[in-house]
Structures are given as C-alpha cells and as structure tokens.
Amino acid sequence: MKFYLPTMVxxxxxxxxxxxxxxxxxxxxxxxxxxxxxxxxxxxLQDVIDSLEKFNTxxxxxxxxxxxxxxxxxMEAAGxxxxxxxDFVIGVGGGSPLDxxxxxxLMIQNRDSTEEVLYQxxxxxxxxxxxxxxxxxxxxxxxxxxxxxxxDLQTKQSISHTIFPALALxxxxxxxxxxxxxxxxxxxxxxxxxLESYFHANATDYSRMLSQYAMEVWxxxxxxxxxxxxxxxxxxxxxxxxxxxxxxxxQTGTSLPHGLSYYLTYHKGIPHGxxxxxxxxxxxxxxxxxxxxxxxxxLRTLGxxxxxxxxxxxKELLGSAELTGEEIExxxxxxxGNERKLAAVPFDVDRGQILKMVKSACAQP
Amino acid sequence: MKFYLPTMVxxxxxxxxxxxxxxxxxxxxxxxxxxxxxxxxxxxLQDVIDSLEKFNTxxxxxxxxxxxxxxxxxMEAAGxxxxxxxDFVIGVGGGSPLDxxxxxxLMIQNRDSTEEVLYQxxxxxxxxxxxxxxxxxxxxxxxxxxxxxxxDLQTKQSISHTIFPALALxxxxxxxxxxxxxxxxxxxxxxxxxLESYFHANATDYSRMLSQYAMEVWxxxxxxxxxxxxxxxxxxxxxxxxxxxxxxxxQTGTSLPHGLSYYLTYHKGIPHGxxxxxxxxxxxxxxxxxxxxxxxxxLRTLGxxxxxxxxxxxKELLGSAELTGEEIExxxxxxxGNERKLAAVPFDVDRGQILKMVKSACAQP
Numbered sequence: 001m002k003f004y005l006p007t008m009v010x011x012x013x014x015x016x017x018x019x020x021x022x023x024x025x026x027x028x029x030x031x032x033x034x035x036x037x038x039x040x041x042x043x044x045l046q047d048v049i050d051s052l053e054k055f056n057t058x059x060x061x062x063x064x065x066x067x068x069x070x071x072x073x074x075m076e077a078a079g080x081x082x083x084x085x086x087d088f089v090i091g092v093g094g095g096s097p098l099d100x101x102x103x104x105x106l107m108i109q110n111r112d113s114t115e116e117v118l119y120q121x122x123x124x125x126x127x128x129x130x131x132x133x134x135x136x137x138x139x140x141x142x143x144x145x146x147x148x149x150x151x152d153l154q155t156k157q158s159i160s161h162t163i164f165p166a167l168a169l170x171x172x173x174x175x176x177x178x179x180x181x182x183x184x185x186x187x188x189x190x191x192x193x194x195l196e197s198y199f200h201a202n203a204t205d206y207s208r209m210l211s212q213y214a215m216e217v218w219x220x221x222x223x224x225x226x227x228x229x230x231x232x233x234x235x236x237x238x239x240x241x242x243x244x245x246x247x248x249x250x251q252t253g254t255s256l257p258h259g260l261s262y263y264l265t266y267h268k269g270i271p272h273g274x275x276x277x278x279x280x281x282x283x284x285x286x287x288x289x290x291x292x293x294x295x296x297x298x299l300r301t302l303g304x305x306x307x308x309x310x311x312x313x314x315k316e317l318l319g320s321a322e323l324t325g326e327e328i329e330x331x332x333x334x335x336x337g338n339e340r341k342l343a344a345v346p347f348d349v350d351r352g353q354i355l356k357m358v359k360s361a362c363a364q365p
Numbered sequence: 366m367k368f369y370l371p372t373m374v375x376x377x378x379x380x381x382x383x384x385x386x387x388x389x390x391x392x393x394x395x396x397x398x399x400x401x402x403x404x405x406x407x408x409x410l411q412d413v414i415d416s417l418e419k420f421n422t423x424x425x426x427x428x429x430x431x432x433x434x435x436x437x438x439x440m441e442a443a444g445x446x447x448x449x450x451x452d453f454v455i456g457v458g459g460g461s462p463l464d465x466x467x468x469x470x471l472m473i474q475n476r477d478s479t480e481e482v483l484y485q486x487x488x489x490x491x492x493x494x495x496x497x498x499x500x501x502x503x504x505x506x507x508x509x510x511x512x513x514x515x516x517d518l519q520t521k522q523s524i525s526h527t528i529f530p531a532l533a534l535x536x537x538x539x540x541x542x543x544x545x546x547x548x549x550x551x552x553x554x555x556x557x558x559x560l561e562s563y564f565h566a567n568a569t570d571y572s573r574m575l576s577q578y579a580m581e582v583w584x585x586x587x588x589x590x591x592x593x594x595x596x597x598x599x600x601x602x603x604x605x606x607x608x609x610x611x612x613x614x615x616q617t618g619t620s621l622p623h624g625l626s627y628y629l630t631y632h633k634g635i636p637h638g639x640x641x642x643x644x645x646x647x648x649x650x651x652x653x654x655x656x657x658x659x660x661x662x663x664l665r666t667l668g669x670x671x672x673x674x675x676x677x678x679x680k681e682l683l684g685s686a687e688l689t690g691e692e693i694e695x696x697x698x699x700x701x702g703n704e705r706k707l708a709a710v711p712f713d714v715d716r717g718q719i720l721k722m723v724k725s726a727c728a729q730p
Contacts, residue, residue, distance in 0.1 A: 006371040009571075205605065206374075209578045217570075240570065 001204035005247055007131075007142050011170035011240055013232075016044070016132055019169055020051025026128040026166060027088035029058040031081040031108070033101045034092040035065050042177040044092050044134045060084045062104075065097045068156060068265060068272070070149040071115045074100055078107035090130040091165075094186065095138030095147070095272065098131050102146035102163040105129045118148070118159045131165040134174035136238040137186025137273055139193055139246015141168035149266065156262040164250075170243055172235035184225050184317055185273030187238055191218060191302070192276040193245035196255040198298055199287060201346045207251035212301065214244035219303040225317060256349070256357065257283050259341035263331050264321055274318045281311030282360035286353040291346075311360070320363035331358045366569035370612055372496075372507050376535035376605055378597075381409065381497055384534055385416030391493040391531060392453035394423040396446040396473070398466045399457040400430050407542040409457050409499045425449045427469075430462045433521060433630060433637070435514040436480045439465055443472035455495040456530075459551065460503030460512070460637065463496050467511035467528040470494045483513070483524045496530040499539035501603035502551025502638055504558055504611015506533035514631065521627040529615075535608055537600035549590050549682055550638030552603055556583060556667070557641040558610035561620040563663055564652060566711045572616035577666065579609035584668040590682060621714070621722065622648050624706035628696050629686055639683045646676035647725035651718040656711075676725070685728035696723045 010019050032048060039045040045061070052059050062077040081089065081104060089108070091101025103118060105127040110117060117124060131141035140146075144162035149155075175183065197203065198211040218241035224230040261275035284295050284307050295307065304310040323331070335341060336351040375384050397413060404410040410426070417424050427442040446454065446469060454473065456466025468483060470492040475482060482489060496506035505511075509527035514520075540548060562568065563576040583606035589595040626640035649660050649672050660672065669675040688696070700706060701716040 001376055003374040003376075006373075008371075009368040011366055011368075205582075209574065209609075213574045 001206060003204070003206040003251065005142065005164070005250055007164050007168050008166065009142060009168045009170060009243065011236075011243065013171060013173055013236075015169040015171040016047040016051055019167075020054050022167060023048070023090070023130050023169065024052055024055035024057040026130060027057070027086070029060070029084065029086045030088050030090050031077070031084065031086035031104065032059050032061045032090045032092060033065055033077055033104055034061070034063050034097045035067070035094070036063055038094070038178070039092045039097075039134055042134050042174040044132055044174050048090055048092055048132060060086060065093070065100045067096050068149045069096055069100045070151060071118060074103045074107060074118070074148065075115050077104045081108040082111050086127075088128045088130065090132065091140075092132045092134065094133070094135035095140050095189070098133060098138055098140035099146040099148065101129050101131065102126070102165070103148060103159055106159070106161055106163060118161070119157070121160050124161060126161070126163050129163060129165040130167045130169065132169050133239070133242070135178065135182060135186035136175055136242040137189030139190060139242050139249065141165055141170060142243055142246040143250045145249075155266050168243070170239055172232065172237075172239040175230075175235040175238060180227075183238070185271050186242070187218070187222075187225055187273070188277035188314075188318065189273040190214070190238075190242040190245045192257050192280055193249045193254065194218065194241075195280055195284065195298065196257055197245070197248035197252045198294070199283070199291065199346055200252040200255050201344055202252040203346070204251060207248050210244050210251070211248035214241045214248060215298060215301040217241040217244065219301055222303050226313075253344055255283070255344040256335065256341060256354070259335055259338060259344075260331060260358065263334065267327070268321070270321065277314055277318045278321050278361035279357055281307055281314055282357035284310070285360065286349065286357055288347050321361045323358070323362050328355070328358050328362065366571060368569070368571040368616065370507065370529070370615055372529050372533050373531065374507060374533045374535060374608065376601075376608065378536060378538055378601075380534040380536040381412040381416055384532075385419050387532060388413070388455070388495050388534065389417055389420035389422040391495060392422070392451070394425070394449065394451045395453050395455050396442070396449065396451035396469065397424050397426045397455045397457060398430055398442055398469055399426070399428050399462045400432070400459070401428055403459070403543075404457045404462075404499055407499050407539040409497050409539050413455055413457055413497060425451060430458070430465045432461050433514045434461055434465045435516060436483060439468045439472060439483070439513065440480050442469045446473040447476050451492075453493045453495065455497065456505075457497045457499065459498070459500035460505050460554070463498060463503055463505035464511040464513065466494050466496065467491070467530070468513060468524055471524070471526055471528060483526075484522070486525050489526060491526070491528050493531040494528060495532045495534065497534050498604070498607070500543065500547060500551040501540055501607040502554030504555065504607050504614065506530055506535060507608055507611040508615045510614075520631050533608070535604055537597065537602075537604040540595075540600040540603060545592075548603070550636050551607070552583070552587075552590055552638070553642035553679075553683065554638040555579070555603075555607040555610045557622050557645055558614045558619065559583065559606075560645055560649065560663065561622055562610070562613035562617045563659070564648070564656065564711060565617040565620050566709055567617040568711070569616060572613050575609050575616070576613035579606045579613060580663060580666040582606040582609065584666055587668050591678075618709055620648070620709040621700065621706060621719070624700055624703060624709075625696060625723065625726075628699065632692070633686070635686065642679055642683045643686050643726035644722055646672055646679055647722035649675070650725065651714065651722055653712050686726045688723070688727050693720070693723050693727065
C-alpha cells in the first residue's frame with residue numbers, strides 16, 4: 001500500500017496571516033486565482049493580498065474562475081499569468097478555483113504548450129500552488145486532482161497530471177459568511193469523499209485511518225447542516241473534516257457517486273455537493289452483505305442510525321434529482337461502461353445495481 | 366496546527382523489489398548505508414542491490430554504520446560517497462543506519478563543508494534519501510530526525526537539519542530473522558513514540574490520529590513480544606505501527622522518556638528501546654489527573670489494563686536500569702535543566718516528578 005501526501009498544511013484561525021512568509025516564499029509574483037465574489041465577502045482574498053504585501057511579493061488577481069471551469073477559463077487565466085511573469089499560483093475559494101489553480105500552474109510553467117497537454121499522460125512540471133479553501137467540501141487543498149468541465153466529452157474529468165499544492169492554509173472562519181446552502185452542499189461533498197474512499201477498491205489502512213477520523217470530526221459538527229447555530233469550533237471541524245476527507249481520496253480516488261454526479265452537474269446544472277449527495281445512501285445500499293458491519297460503523301460514527309434514516313435525512317437536506325426514464329437509463333449505461341470508475345468499486349457491480357442507485361436518487365415516481 | 370509528511374511510503378511484502386524503479390529514479394549512483402551484518406541476514410541489502418542492478422543504477426556499499434553512530438562514523442561514510450560520486454543515499458537497517466543516511470546525505474551534498482554544519486541552524490540542501498527499515502521501532506523512514514552520538518556533550522542529539530526521506534520502502538518480512546530481543550527493543554521504541562507523541566505539548570488532531578491508530582495496530586500484534594509465535598501479519602503490523610508512530614513524532618517530537626534515555630545509552634550502554642521503555646510507565650504516572658481518561662484509553666487501546674499492570678509488564682519485558690543514587694540525581698538535574706525537552710511536556714513538570722520517573726525505571730533498591 002502507498003501513502004503520499006506532500007502538501008504542507010496549516011489549519012488554524014488566521015492561517016493565511018500567520019503563514020504569510022511561507023506563502024510568499026514560493027516565488028516573486030503570484031497569480032491569485034479566485035471566483036467573482038465569495039472570496040471578497042469572506043475576507044480570504046484580502047488576507048492573501050495583505051500577507052503578500054507584508055512580505056513584498058507582487059501579485060495579479062484573476063477573479064473570473066467559473067463554477068465547474070472549463071479549459072477555456074483555464075487558458076484565459078494562464079494567459080494572464082504568462083503575460084504577467086507570475087511564478088506561483090494561489091487558489092482561493094471552493095473546489096472550482098482550487099482545481100483551476102492547479103491546471104493554471106501547469107499551463108503557465110509549460111508556456112509553449114497548448115491546452116491539449118492538460119489531458120495527456122506526460123510528465124510535466126508545474127509552478128508551485130498554494131491553496132486557501134473557503135468551503136468545507138472540496139479537500140482540493142490536499143489532493144492532486146483538478147476536475148474541469150470537458151465539453152468535448154459532455155462531462156467533468158480530472159486532468160491527467162497529479163498536482164499537490166505545496167502549501168494549504170486552512171481556516172474555518174471563511175465559512176462564517178457562507179450561506180447555509182453552500183455549507184450543506186460542500187459538507188455533503190466531504191461526506192461523499194469519506195464514504196467513497198472508505199468503501200473503495202483502493203482503500204488501505206492509511207486511507208481508512210483518514211476517512212474514519214474524518215467521519216468522527218464531521219459527525220460532531222453535522223447538526224449545523226440541519227439548522228443548529230454554528231460555533232467557531234463547528235466551522236473549524238467542518239473545514240478539518242473536509243481536509244481529512246481530501247487526504248483520504250488522495251490515496252484512493254472517488255467511486256460511483258462522484259462518477260454519476262458529473263452527469264447531473266453537466267446536463268442538469270445541479271451543484272456538485274447535491275449531485276454526489278443524492279447517490280450516497282444508494283451506494284451504501286448496494287454494498288454486499290459482508291460490508292454491513294463497516295457500513296453500520298461508518299453511519300454511527302457520522303451520527304446516523306441506519307441506511308434508511310441516512311437516506312431520509314439526505315433527501316430532507318438535498319432534495320432529489322429530477323430525471324426522466326431516458327436519462328436514468330443513459331446514466332446507468334454510461335456508468336456500466338466506465339471501466340475506470342467500476343474498478344474503484346470494492347465488489348463486482350452490475351448494471352442493475354447502478355440503475356438501482358440512480359433511481360434511489362430520484363423523487364418517488 | 367501543522368501537518369507535514371512529504372515522504373512517499375510503500376508498505377507491503379517485497380516493497381523494495383516492487384518499487385525498484387522508483388528507488389533507482391533518485392540518481393545515477395547510490396551510496397547504500399547499512400550496519401555490519403543484520404541487513405545481510407534478513408535479505409534487505411540484497412533486495413536493494415538486486416533492484417538497483419535491475420534498473421541499471423550504480424552503487425557503493427558502506428556497511429560500517431555503528432550502533433548510535435557518531436560524527437566520525439558519518440564523515441567516514443560521507444567521504445566514501447563524495448569520492449565515489451554518489452548522488453543519492455539509501456539507508457538500510459534499524460534507526461542507526463537510517464538516521465546516519467540522512468546526515469550522510471547532507472554531508473555529501475555540501476562537499477566542501479566540515480562536520481560542524483551538522484549542528485548548525487543553517488538552510489542546507491541534501492541528497493535524496495531512500496529508507497528501508499528492517500526493525501519495527503525507529504520510524505526514521507518517515508521522520509526528519511537524525512539522532513547521532515555527541516561525545517562533546519556526552520549524549521545523543523538530533524542534527525539541526527530536518528531531512529525527510531523522499532521514499533520509504535517498508536516490508537515486515539525483514540523482521541522474520543530478527544532475534545526476539547531486537548523485536549522487543551524496537552517495538553518498545555515505537556510504543557514510546559506513540560505515547561510520547563500522544564501526551565505531548567505539541568500534539569494536534571493530526572498527530573493524535575496517527576498515534577492513536579498506531580496504538581490500535583501495535584496492540585493487535587503485541588503478544589509477539591511476550592513470546593507468542595508471530596505470523597507474517599504480525600510482522601507487517603509491528604512494522605506499520607512503527608511507521609505510524611514515526612509519523613506521529615514527525616509532527617510533535619518526543620518527550621521525557623526519550624530525553625532521559627540518551628543518558629542510559631551514552632553512559633550505561635543500554636540499547637535505545639530498553640532505555641526509553643523503562644521510563645514509559647513512569648511518564649504516564651506523573652501526568653496530572655486531567656489526563657487520566659486519555660491514559661486509560663491509550664492503555665486499553667494498546668491492550669493493557671492499568672498503569673500498574675503496564676509497569677509490571679514493561680519490567681518483565683525489559684528489566685530495569687541499574688543506577689547509583691548519584692546517577693539518578695544527575696539525570697534528574699540534567700533533565701530539569703533541559704528547557705527544550707521540558708517544553709515538550711504538556712504540563713508544568715518539576716524536578717521532583719522527573720526524579721520519581723527516573724526512580725521508577727530502577728529495580729527496587
């Protein structure tokens with residue numbers, strides 16, 4: 001079994017301000033990559049800018065990362081980074097800006113290459129990446145993945161290069177300004193990472209240690225998703241659980257719920273967290289009987305009583321997917337033919353089971 | 366809180382043979398650093414040599430690492446490495462060769478420097494280090510520490526540079542040829558790492574996750590130390606627990622038992638594992654009352670019932686230290702004046718408590 005996680009992580013209140021010197025040390029001029037507004041509202045962008053200025057490091061801001069960015073969005077940012085002579089990239093925000101930062105760091109370093117290299121299995125260098133997450137789901141700050149929208153394949157897919165951030169600065173305070181819907185959607189993404197990694201063909205003792213601990217931490221703070229007022233500690237826990245879950249999928253990858261979610265996001269515009277969350281109970285449900293003790297352990301650790309109760313609470317939290325019979329069949333066909341994702345499942349899964357999972361994500365017909 | 370662990374780890378049967386290509390990729394000519402005999406008996410040295418030859422990588426062997434090596438031993442090996450133009454270092458064996466490999470990698474890279482730089486707080490580069498542990502205690506394959514004997518200070522001390530191995534190849538099979546005394550001494554060192562890291566001023570949620578999981582794994586295999594016949598799985602578990610415990614002290618450092626042990630090893634020639642082990646029950650015993658629930662949890666996880674039972678079993682396993690009244694006082698004085706080690710203790714410890722710990726390590730007077 002393998003364990004690899006080279007990112008230096010600091011999780012604490014004011015992590016960006018406390019570790020500005022470490023952040024600035026990766027280069028002379030940073031390309032800060034973020035979305036249009038949330039990192040301005042929650043203060044993360046200002047924290048990064050203040051820290052860079054304090055340590056006399058230049059920067060330029062690209063604040064046009066889209067949700068589920070495509071290759072065009074990446075190349076636009078990389079063009080700015082190339083023109084401005086930036087030599088490291090700081091991603092600030094949720095999964096979209098963090099994943100984008102990795103792809104952009106690759107494209108700036110390889111300045112004479114075109115976008116085709118993103119999905120080519122080649123050994124390429126990349127600029128150092130610093131990640132500042134402001135949502136509690138992606139875990140991208142400690143994963144080597146960079147999932148982009150691929151219009152050519154009508155889905156989302158991680159680039160072919162594994163790019164771990166050099167530095168992750170993790171601070172729960174950025175969650176304070178997030179709307180409950182964002183908290184829910186991203187915390188459910190982290191939950192999916194824990195469960196998909198724990199019940200994964202590539203799970204190891206190392207990855208299970210991480211996903212199990214993530215479940216413990218997530219379970220303590222989960223009431224927040226159901227409307228309980230959140231404390232500073234709850235935000236820190238949700239953020240910590242998200243990083244731990246990211247570390248877990250760094251070792252294993254994800255499984256069927258993530259695989260199926262890309263259809264919902266690409267074709268139906270459903271946000272990532274909901275798009276994976278609607279499949280979680282169904283995934284646990286199709287696990288063969290020998291997994292039952294582990295499923296019960298996992299659910300209890302998370303604070304749920306049974307698969308049925310868990311399914312009900314997820315529906316309450318996320319609602320269902322609205323899919324036609326045709327779409328349901330298309331999804332089952334697509335996944336049943338996706339050998340890479342099927343290899344992630346820790347048992348022999350057939351099309352009938354996938355169909356059952358997809359149907360379980362829909363409202364009662 | 367910080368988490369940093371950049372070493373790529375493979376733990377599995379035949380790890381060295383399975384990952385020869387990764388090992389060979391760190392350079393053109395390796396300096397293999399090992400002790401006089403054990404890595405020949407357990408097959409680790411041959412595995413390394415065969416893997417390098419398979420991938421057309423030159424090497425030279427330095428098989429004269431002493432137990433608790435001093436600076437002279439390091440410089441002798443570094444001299445060979447410099448003359449032979451080696452560009453990476455592979456440590457094979459227990460803690461002594463692995464720690465030595467790190468110091469040697471520093472001294473080969475900085476070829477015009479003298480041994481003084483080992484203990485200077487300077488930012489220096491080092492050759493890549495590959496670590497192949499053959500005992501289940503050091504954890505050095507995943508720590509940045511390199512403890513050497515310092516005759517000038519009459520003690521052991523880690524060098525001033527933090528050097529994580531780039532690659533750790535961990536295989537329980539090398540324990541099969543180890544005498545029971547070596548298994549005991551090294552597994553108790555790992556046990557000390559778990560307990561000292563868990564009850565440490567620098568403990569974080571990350572380090573506690575690692576030390577707690579290490580205790581679970583260690584506890585399952587611990588019967589082996591008391592004479593139960595070991596299975597292949599037991600050896601793998603002891604090796605895994607040792608790596609996990611190493612990861613834990615990578616985040617926190619060690620505490621009083623390690624600090625006190627150096628006196629016993631330097632002045633009394635007591636092997637490292639026993640030298641730390643005799644202080645473990647005493648360390649748990651001086652923890653203030655508020656730690657009691659955690660102490661009980663830790664002992665139960667390890668498979669022990671109480672501090673008293675644990676103390677008895679450790680005495681059965683290791684015996685005691687033979688110390689004069691003068692030596693006992695000298696040790697308490699030394700530690701009570703060691704500010705760096707005192708800062709590792711998660712409460713305000715006084716000389717009286719240290720004296721109690723030292724006395725608890727001795728046979729009844």
